Amino acid sequence: MRDEAELRLQADVLVIGGGPAGAWAAWNAARAGARVVLAEKGYLGSSGATAPGGTNLLYLPPDAALREAAVQQRMEGGGQLSEARWIHRVLDQVYESLQLVEAWGYPFRRDEHGVPLRDHLQGPEYLKLMRKAVHRAGVRILDQSPALELLVDEHGVGGARGLSRLDGRRWEVRAGAVVIATGGCAFLSKGLGCNVLTGEGLLMAAETGAELSGMEFSRAYAPSAAFGTNTRGRTLGWASYYDQHGKVLHAGGPRSRDFLAKALLQGPVYAVLDKADTPEKRAILRRAHAIFFLPLERAGIDPFTQPFPLTLRYEGTLRGTGGLRLTSDDCATSVPGLYAAGDAATRERVCGGLSGGGAYNASWAICSGSWAGHGAALHALDAPRERRLRPAGGAGLRPVQGSAPIDSAALVAAVQSQVLPLEINYFRSEAGLRQALGAVDALWPEAGGLPDTRTPQAALRAREAAAMVAASRWIFNAALGRKETRASHTLAEYPELDPAQRHRLIVSGLERIALRTEPVPA
Amino acid sequence: MIELVSTSRCTECGLCVRVCPTNVFDDHDGLPVIARQHDCQTCYICEVYCPVDALYVAPYGDQAVTVDEDALAADGTLGSWRAAIGWGRKRVTLAALDTTPFIDRILPSQPALPAEEIAFILAAPAKEPAEA
Secondary structure, three states: OOOOOOEEEEEEEEEEOOOHHHHHHHHHHHHOOOOEEEEOOOOOOOOOOOOOOEEEEOOOOOOHHHHHHHHHHHHHHOOOOOOHHHHHHHHHHHHHHHHHHHHOOOOOOEOOOOOEOOOEEEHHHHHHHHHHHHHHOOOEEEOOOOEEEEEEEOOEEEEEEEEOOOOOOEEEEEEEEEEEOOOOEOOOOOOOOHHHOEOHHHHHHHHOOOOEEOHHHOOOEEEEEOOOOOOOOHHHHHOEEEOOOOOEEEOOOOOOOOHHHHHHHHOOOEEEOOOOOOHHHHHHHHHHOHHHHHHHHHOOOOOOOOOEEEEEEEOOOOOOOOEEOOOOOOOEOOOOOEEEOHHHEOOHHHHOOOOOOOEHHHHHHHHHHHHHHHHHHHHHHHOOOOOOOEEOOOOOOOOOOOOOEOOHHHHHHHHHHHHOOHHHHOOOOHHHHHHHHHHHHOOHHHHOOEOOOOOHHHHHHHHHHHHHHHHHHHHHHHHHHOOOOEOOEOOOOOOOOOHHHOEEEEEEOOOOOEEEEEEOOO | OEEEEOOOOOOOOOHHHHHOOOOOEEEEOOEEEEOOHHHOOOOOHHHHHOOOOOEEEOOOOOOOOOOOHHHHHHOOOOOHHHHHHOOOOOOOOHHHHOOHHHHHHHOOOOOOOOHHHHHHHHOOOOOOOOOO
16 A cells, blocks of 8 residues: 555535435535535445344424423423423435435335324335435445545645555545544444444544534443344333343333343343243334344344343444534534534534434434535535645544554554453442443553554554544543432432533643533523 | 355355455465455455355354354345345345335334235336346
8 A cells, every 4th residue: 555645536515424414415415516525434335333123213293382392301301401492403314315216216104194203213114215315415435435535735724645445546625615424433343333433533633623522322232132243122111021030120111221231240130031022012123123123033032032142232432322512503523623423423402412323313414414504514614625635634543653563453452451340330439430441541642553454354444443442532521520410320428410510521632631611501 | 253264165156256345365275265254344245145045154253163064054144144135036126125215104003003004015117127
C-alpha cells in the first residue's frame, strides 16, 4: 500500500457511514443540490446495526395529545436531560420521512381500519430501498471504503482519506462539509451487526477538536443466546428463566431492569419461550423477530419448549446515548464543516440519559441524518474554494516517532477486558471505574505505535483499536464525572439522583481528556 | 460464523465479497473464499444477498464448526434465511408479512385473541406493493 491517494474525488458533501443515518444524510444533501460522496466501511445496504434484523421506530400519528404524552414520558425516563422541542422535531420529521419510505416501496402493514403501522422496519428491506434511493439521487457510493482520517484547515473540516478493503487503494475526498454517520462504538462485542461499529468516526472528529456529550450513559447490554450474536430481546417477553439445575429464576411477566445482569453473575441463565403457548402466538412471534429464532433453530433448539442459555453483550455507545456534541438544529458539531448523525451523534437532546435503543435510535437516525445532510449541503455552498487541507489522523495511523509496533489484537482484548465486564461497566462503582480508567489510559501510548499496514485489514484494525481505546477513556472519564445515579448511569457510592447535576457532561481531547458541564436548554 | 461457500452452487457473481460488512471474503479469481473467518459477526446478511443459496452461516458466534454441505442442502437449511426474508422470485417479503406491530396483542398478560383477529395478523398481503 502506498500513502498517495489513488482515487481523488471532489464533492460538496462527504458522508462517512452507510447505515440509515448516512443514507438519509446523503439523500437529503443530494436533494439540496449538493454533489455527494458516501464512503462506507462495509456496504450500504448490509452494514451496521439496523441491516440484519428488525428495528422499532418512534412514530406517532400527528395527534397532539398522544405526542405530548410521549414527550413527557421520555423527559421523565431520560432523567430530565432531553429537550421537548427536539422530541417534537423528531416526531414531526420521522412522520414525513416514513411516508417517503412507504412511497419508495416499503410494504408497511395496516391495521383492521387500513391505518398504516409504520413503527417497525425489517432491516434488509429498509436498507435495500435506502440504497436505491441514495443511488437514484445521484450520490456516488464507495463501498468497502472505510475513512481513516479527516482533512482540516483554518476553515474547519474539508474532506477525508481512507482505503478500500478490497484492493488496498487509498482514496481522498475533498468536500465543503463532512457528515460523520459511522454509528456508535460497540467494542467488537458481537451484537447483531455491530462489529463494524468501532468508533473511528468519533476518533476522527475528536482529532479535529470535536467535543462529545453523554458518554457516561454507555451502560447498555443486550441479551442474546450465549453461543450466538442475535441481540434481540423483545421475544424474551414470552420467556421464563431457569438456572442450570432447572430451578425457576423468573416465571415470566415484568422483570426488574437488573434481573438478567444479576442472575448472570450468579451462574448460567436459561430461557424458554413458554408463554407463547399456542401455535398462533408462536407463528406471530416468528414473523415479528425472525432473526431471533434463526441461531436457535440452527443449533437444534426449539426455543418454545427447550431451554437455551443467555448472555448479555455490551452495546457501548450504540445503545447508550452519547456521541459527538451537537451545536445546532442541523446537527453541526463544535468544528466548522463537520456534522454528525445517528448513533455517532449524542442522542441526549431526544433520549436524555436513557438508552436510545428500541425505537428512539432508529427514528433519530432518520431525522438527524436528514438534518445533517441538509445542513452540510448549505454549509458547502458557502465553503471557501481554496483550501490548505492537511490530514488530522493520529493514533493507529500515524505513529509517534520511534514507537513500537501495535499489536492490534492484544490492544482490542485489553480494552474489552475493561469495558465489557458487567462487574465493571454495568454494576458501576467509583473505585471500579477508576481502576478501569487507569488500565485504558495506560493503553493510549500503545495505540499511538507503529501500525501494521501490510494489508488493508491490518491497517484498518490498528485504527479501530485506537478508536476503541479513545472511546473507553471518554466513557470512563464521563462516568466518573457524574457522581450520582441518573437515567441509565449509576454509581454504587452515589445511589441517588442529585438535582444539582441536571446538566450535560462534555468530554474532549485525546492526550489529555477535558471534562466540563453544560446546562440543559430549557 | 460463516462456514461454507458451496463451490458447486457459486456462480462467482462477487456479491458476497462486496456486501459482507466485516470483509470476511477474498476474491480468488472470481471465487469467494473465507479469508478471515474470525472477523465474521454472524449477522447472516450474506445469505440474504446470495442469489443461489451457496453460503451457510453457523449459529455459533465464536466457535468454528464442521458442516456437511450435502446434509445442509438435503434438509433445506441452505437458503432458508433468504427464504424467510422473502427475497427471490415469487416470494413475499418478511417486511410485507411483518407481525411486529401486532405482538403486544399476544403479550402473556392479554386475553386470548378471537380466531379472525389472529387470521388478520397472520394474513399474507393480497399482493406486494409495487416498488416506486
